[in-house]
Amino acid sequence: MAYEDLLKSVEESAHEKEQALRNKAAAAVDEIHSRSKKQAGELRQAHLDDAGKSITTERNKLLYLTKAENKELLIKTREVAFERAFFEAETGFLSLRSDPKYPRVFKNLLSEAANALGSAAFVVHIDPRDEELCKKTLALLNLSPSIRTDITTAGGVVVNVPDNSIVISNTIESRMQRAKELKRKEIHGILTGA
Secondary structure, X not given: OHHHHHHHHHHHHHHHHHHHHHHHHHHHHHXXXXXXXXXXXXXXXXXXXXXXXXXXXXXXXXXHHHHHHHHHHHHHHHHXXXXXXXXHHHHHHOOHHHOOOHHHHHHHHHHHHHHHHOOOXXXXXXXXHHHHHHHHHHHHOOOOOEEEOOOOOOOEEEEEOOOOOOEEEEEHHHHHHHHHHHHHHHHHHXXXXX
């Protein structure tokens, strides 16, 4: 019987050790599972945070690009409105020559250009349609420059000294161009409401 007791005792001891090992393995598995779950949660949160940052960055980038595109479109629209306004003004001046006020306008343009040259001798370049008006106007102003009918313009004159060192363009087109350059900022301010 001592032999059987010994076997039974060894068996019970082995069973206890097996149970202890199983319990220890189960605890280790639970610990590993708990750590894995925690790490998975941390990884998932890190990925969510990264995705959130990426989404925010992409959203901000798209907003910036959209604002830039809108700003560019607005600038282009304003520029089109600006150009259209001057085009319409220039188109209106095409019929200026038939306006009863044109002789006075022509006189002012010629006088202004001639006065800019002072007492220097000069040549007047005009549109052939203004030749008679130019002769009358020069007589009224007591001026006797050479007249050349060699330009095409909606109205006005180009004057120069004989050696071409000074040339003054005082045509409707050149006045419009100067006005366009001078008034660009002011008109854009009106278009922007500033």
